[in-house]
Amino acid sequence: MKKNTNSRLKIIKTKIIQALPETVFKALTEPKKITQWFQDEAIFEPRVGGKIRLVTLKEIHPEWKLDRDYTMDGIIRKFIPNETLSYTWKFNDTPDFSETTIIWELEPLNSNKTSVKLTHEGFTGKEKGNFSVDSHEQGWTEALEKLAKYCKSSPDTTKN
Template identity: 40%
Template sequence: MKEKDYDAIRKEIVINASVDKVYSALIDPELLTQWFPNIATIEPWAGGKVFFRFSKEVTKEKKDHDVIGTIISIIPNKELSYTWNFTTKPEYNKNTIVTWKLEQLDNDKTKITLIHSGFTNVDRIQYDEHNEGWDWYTKRLENFVRD
C-alpha cells in the first residue's frame, strides 16, 4: 500500500504592510531574526543555502534546533521556496519544502500564502508540530511588519 501524503500545511493571511516590507522580512537575516529564528543565514539566489537556529531559551526545549535548506525558487516580492531539513531532529522527514507566496493587494496590504509540503503519513507528529509552529510564526510576522 502506497503511503499517502498529508495535505500540505497551508496558511493564508492578509497583512497591513507593503509587499516590499513583507519580502524583506522573509529574506533579510537581520529582519528574520526579529520574528522567526534566533540566527539566520540566507544566500538569496536559487541554489543558495539557508540556515536557521531556534534557541532553546525561546523554544523552551532541551536543546537548540537547527534547520538547513537550499533555495529552490526566489522571485523578489512574489515567492520564496526552500527545502526544510531539521538537522537536530533526525526522526523528521528530510524532504519537506517551505514556500512563501506574496500578492500585493493594494499599496499597504499583502496576502501571504505559506505552504509547507512533503509530509507523509509517517510524519504525523512532524506535521502537527509544524502546523502549530506556523500559526505562531505567521502571527509574529504579521505583528512585525504591520504598518
C-alpha cells in the same frame, strides 16, 4: 481573512498582512529581520541555490520545553523578489524528519496590504512530537501572526 488547511501531508495557510510585498519579502529573506520575528539565528543567501539556516535556541525559549537547540538547513529553490520564495526544510540532527519544502507566495492588495500564502509540503505522515504535521501547523500559525505584527510595525511598511 485567514484560510487554514491541514491535509496530513501538506499545510497551507493564507494571511493578509498590513504591509507592502517588499516589506514582507525583506522580513522573509534578510537575516536581521528574520531574527526579529521568526528564529534566533539566521543565514540566508538570497539566490536560487543559496543556503538558508535557521536556528532555534533552547535557552531563549524555556516555555517551549525544548530538549536541545534545533538547526534547520535548506536550499533556496525559487527566489522572485516580492513575489515568491521557496526552500527546502530539513532538521540537521533529526533523521525521523525527512526533507520538506516551504513555499511563500505574496500577492499585493490595495491599501498597502499583502496576501501571504504559506505552503509546507512533503510530510510523510510519520513525523512525531515537535516535528509532526500538527506541531508545524501550530508553529506556522504563530509564525504568521508574528510576521504580520513585525511587518506592520516595520519602518518601510508604506514606502514605495
